[in-house]
Amino acid sequence: MEQRLTIVTLGVEDLTRSTDFYSNTLGWEKTKESNDNITFYKLNGILISLYPIKKLAEDAQTDHLRNGFKGFSLAHNARSESEVDQIFDDLRKKGVKIIKEPEKVFWGGYSGYISDPDGYLWEVAFNPYLELTQAGDVA
Secondary structure: OOOOOOEEEEEEOOHHHHHHHHHHHOOOOEOOOOOOOOEEEEOOOOEEEEEEHHHHHHHHOOOOOOOOOOOOOEEEEEOOHHHHHHHHHHHHHOOOEEEEEEEEOOOOOEEEEEEOOOOOEEEEEEOOOOOEOOOOOEO
């Protein structure tokens, strides 16, 4: 199996609410493949999809119940500490749930966390050890 990630699918309670969050609050554009049953967003080389959690669990033949911390987070890396602060200021004005305000962190970067409507954690960080291209991909 090749070392590759193609799609991250988030199981969501309410597809309309979650699509509204990613499209309108974060300002992301849905792909033309999105429909009433699933939403896709093209990110830097991968897709993120939103799909009803019960249907996702059914597809995987597993239980859809989730409790507490999911054991992972998603990350958006900014180009500077000030960009992180600007993103948080914008999201705060839009009523996004702030989990942790941005601060200097032990690994040498600067980061904070927000939550989407289903409790998925997004870290917004400046990592001085990553070089980002103009498009935002890791170089």
